[in-house]
Amino acid sequence: MSSSTRPLIPNQIILYGYPGSPYFRRVKQYLAFRQISYAECPTSPILPRPMLAALGVHYRRIPVLSIGKDIYVDSSAILSRLDALFPPSSSHPGLAPTGLSQILFRTNTGSEGVFSRCAGMLDSRFPAMKDPAFVKDRRDMIGPNWGSDTSGKGRAEAAVGLRRVFAEVETLLHDGREWIEGGKGMGRADTEAVWPLAWTIGDLQAGEYFSKTEFPKTLAWIERYRKVVKDAAAKAGKPTKVEGEDAVAFVKGAEYSDKESGVDSSDPLGLQEGAEVQVCPTDSGTSYKDRGKLVKLTRDEVVIAVKTDDGSEVRIHAPRWNFKVRA
Ligand SMILES: N[C@@H](CCC(=O)N[C@@H](CS)C(=O)NCC(=O)O)C(=O)O
Known part of the structure; x- marks a missing residue:
């Protein structure tokens, strides 16, 4: 598709996945409930997933979500980031806080x-x-x-x-x-x-x-x-569909939506910002590892800068729960 006909990406958000995935649906249902507009990039239920490979993502599970040049793996990390970016308001209904x-x-x-x-x-x-x-x-x-x-x-x-x-x-x-x-x-x-x-x-x-x-x-x-969630999805309307190549071009050309960096000095792993690290899940898909430079490490999140297929840079964000970070 030529650049003039590329779809607009609402809120710079692209969700990658396939309809049979319950984790993917979990995120779609959340987005609908919160009335957050986004684009959807359909993937195959099995490997290969060329758009994610082109973005330098080795993590193999679904869903993945990009916001600008920031790529979130794991549905919990995705929901946490969306919670932070879209606080409850008249446009974005909130979930009742619970304990x-x-x-x-x-x-x-x-x-x-x-x-x-x-x-x-x-x-x-x-x-x-x-x-x-x-x-x-x-x-x-x-x-x-x-x-x-x-x-x-x-x-x-x-x-x-x-x-x-x-x-x-x-x-x-x-x-x-x-x-x-x-x-x-x-x-x-x-x-x-x-x-x-x-x-x-x-x-x-x-x-x-x-x-x-x-x-x-x-x-x-x-x-x-x-x-x-059905009523919310009807109200929100269908997400914009974006093809893999256009999603890749969009992410590579976007800005980072998360400008924060820095390593928590009290983190038990004692890693330094800029260190070369490996990040992978510990529960399933454990052999699919991402390597890159440590950008941010907090109690809840690890962020690494990785290279895409053309040598440009994007950042992968993963949660600390059920993920391992190793130098
Ligand atoms: N903890 C992950 C689990 C995701 C997960 O296990 N997704 C399944 C699909 S529902 C998966 O990726 N299966 C293998 C695949 O589709 O490649 C999350 O919350 O997103």
């Missing part, structure tokens, strides 16, 4: 907790699992036995863990409250907790383990969430 349950869910819904059980529900009955290219891609990432269970036992075992999670949510909603910590509006705790369970009931067709009789309040809460 302890938000903290608990934030720590436990990810890849080592609830989500791993949800992913365990995927078995040979799903079309993607019959696609040899998809299975090979995930085996390269996760291990050679991934997806080999055809007995249904893995799915049943995953359901055992998830039934406990549903029961816990049922307890939290015991008094008829609409949202986990009470109050009128959907809160941060709800958005931390609900998306893997909505995926389980919807795409993973796990309804047989979670009946309306046993979990009436939890199922109603999931429905409530679905309605809120």
